[in-house]
Amino acid sequence: MLYNVLIDPFVQMGAAPDLFVQTIWEGLVAGVLYALIALGFVLIFKASGVFNFAQGMMVVFAALTLVGLHEKGVPAWIAVLLTLGVMAILAIAVERIVLRPLVNQPDIILFMATFGLTFIIIGLGEFIFGGEPKQMIATELGLPQGTMRFDILGGKVIIQKIDVAAAVIASLMIAALALFFQYTRIGRALRAVADSHKAALSVGISLNQIWAIVWFAAGIVALITGIMWGARSDVSFALQVIALKALPVLILGGFTSIPGAIVGGLIIGIGEKLAEFYWGPLVGGGIENWVAYVIALVFLMVRPQGLFGDKIIERI
């Protein structure tokens, strides 16, 4: 049995390298999407210190809004703009109704508040758009369809064009965000707020504005994520379980690091798919559901701040 667990999977990898590459690619694709969700988390956490549990729901909500609007007859790109507007309204509403009243409460209370937010978004989304899964309007948005086929490594590797597009778009967005944080005035203000609310207030930074901006930015990220994701599979709130996987990503990458979110996402995505494909059959499959968390758990024991996060020092 030990052979099966420790040696055989690697043998299989070597025996069919094209399958191995395929699996890695699948993992990469999933990883990119996890990373995008984690990115939304990092944005909000960096700027407001709030761990926004509802980020995954925001992804689904944005996607549903887009598709819902399109169903009502709104042309694709107008629908995108309108959805951005909706996410902006959501950001302002969250800032006004949830964040402002809780501004000086301990982090744990804000964390729990985002749980409540998660439920509200689920309820709202299902109420307005109904509970059935929907189709993402990928073609209308000009996203590429179809597959590319590579005959290499003694076999074949099939890559969906949409996945390549997702990877490219994600990279562009991440680069844009990194530049934004580092070089713009608002980016600096966001980092100041992330460090200390009171200090930022005392130098005249408007917390309310900053928070609304940041939640809106996260909303944009959520929309793009939702589009990319929805293009691969249907859009429905069942995605919430997958969205929760962003949490292990954050643990690996550190809560405050954008590059960390990416690296973490890729590690989790690839690790998960490899585990499922090569070790999964040994135990009846379905490992994907929890492997990510176990990886995160191991990481937490060894390096609690993640690969890129800030070390937590306790003082008394």
Add this chain to the structure above:
Amino acid sequence: MVQNSTISPGDTLLKVDHVSLRFGGVKAITDVSFDIRKGEIRAIIGPNGAGKTSMLNVINGFYHPQDGTITYKGATRAKMKPYVAASQGIARTFQNVALFKGMSTLDNIMVGRTLKMKSSFFWQIFRHGPAMTEEIAHRRMVEEIIDFLEIEHIRKVPVGKLPYGLQKRVELGRALAMEPELLLLDEPMAGMNLEEKEDMCRFILDVKEQYGTTIALIEHDMGVVMDLSDRVVVLEYGRKIADGTPDEVKANQAVIDAYLGVAH
């Protein structure tokens, strides 16, 4: 209340030998050695950032020094563990009051008795019986402390609601509940007015006299230090710059330059 140990008053209770502590690149303590004799009040003074609180943390076992040893009650260790420190009779108060804000004064002080409470989980399930008997016995002891510190009127008040001065007193009570041989006080009078300071001084002296507890005290008020302490250690930038009786230290030029200043 005095623990039976083979160390008599005047002997060394705690010795810190060539201790160095670093956090990454920051040197908090560099090669500091001093001792604390049983039954004395030892003050640790110095400007901010001198490493005084870090020193207490090392004695407690919260921080582990990179170099040096700690000898307590004759046993030498490279680093102290918090549980060992507590069970061997080291108690402390904190610079920023570290009370359990969700509990009342009485409960906070009762937590100090935890180490001495031995009733098993099984009896705790029933509460009435051996667990209750033990609880009452410890309650009696805690009430003595409450009496001693004159905080009867705030017994049941959640400590978060108390004014700062009273919180510090409750914290002292909680440390006393551990029946410590060595009591580490980190700025026990910070933020108090004159009256409160006098009360606190009185309590500290009473603790030494009534219970025979050895006390290490970090304090900024020079008047308090001079009046209360038997001997003084002066730290600056993590190094020891003076060590002796209050009068000796007051006259030490290095200390005057670094910390005390001259009368204008």
Add this chain to the structure above:
Amino acid sequence: MLYRESGQFKKTYSADMQVFPLREDRVGIAIILFIAAVVIPLTGSNFFISTVMIPFLVFALAAMGLNIVTGYTGLISLGTGAFMGVGAYACYKLTTYFPGVPIVIWILASGIFSAAIGALFGLPSLRIKGFYLAVATLAAQFFLEWCFVRIPWLFNYNASGAIEVPTRWIAGVPVTGPTATPMTRYYVILGIVVLMTWVASNILHGRIGRSFMAVRDMDIAAELMGIRLLPTKLLAFAMSSFYCGVAGATMMFLWYGGGEASDAFNINQSFIILFMVIIGGLGSLIGCFFGAALLHIIPVMLKFGLPAIGIPLAGATAEHINHLLVGGLIILFLIVEPHGLARLWQITKQKLRTWPFPY
């Protein structure tokens, strides 16, 4: 005026340390127990008992479990659903192998299994805190959920893939299974819940409860006072999972009577119990009952109450509105009264001390 403590002097420490030192409180508890044991069975319909009271008791028990680890010890756990599941499956296997033993014994014993697993998944709590720990408990939640589905031995290789509750008797009366009446099941659950509440109260009012709260409030100071963090945290997890396990066992055996377990012990359940604890009041035993009551009444009202008074609501819509209401309630409570209904209750009692003369 109704709620006065003047005139009630305590002459001994033991009198002062009672859980309910005031006579009014003791009378109140007696009345509640009377209502629960006598009035409700006499006046409540079977529907009321099986749809409102029994689930309420199950949830209250689970909420107690979560409150012990999250409210009293400050360790966030999102694995409640899974631990409940462990209890349910443990009970199922125990009663499959030893059908002669009274089911109540197995229900209580199943807690031991979930306690062990809870302690195991609580090991990381020495090194990680706060939301990191929450994510670690998610590992428990998803892994155990996977086990419930992929280990057929757990559900006795049933074709349905779920627990099929067998009929069990106490003194000749069927207590579980299709022939058990709601009344019988109600009494069994009531007994279990009363007993376990009493035990929880005893433990939480004593040295162990104080250690939990010390770890929650300032673990560094607690450690420096000699409270060993890892054993205390593990005990919290173990005790909490014990209660969750028993709640899960009672849920399967005395409420559901067997069914799709994947629904009953999933992440959603973990969230709902967490919400009950938050709204009811973290760190408060009575809050568990308040929270369970409120968060259970809402869906029942939406599903049955509104149609009963003439407002028809589709099942799915009721779900959505439920989500909205619950989420909104959480945020409302966190803003207005983070200590939950329990604190509101305390404030009410405070007002009753002086009512009707507020000055």
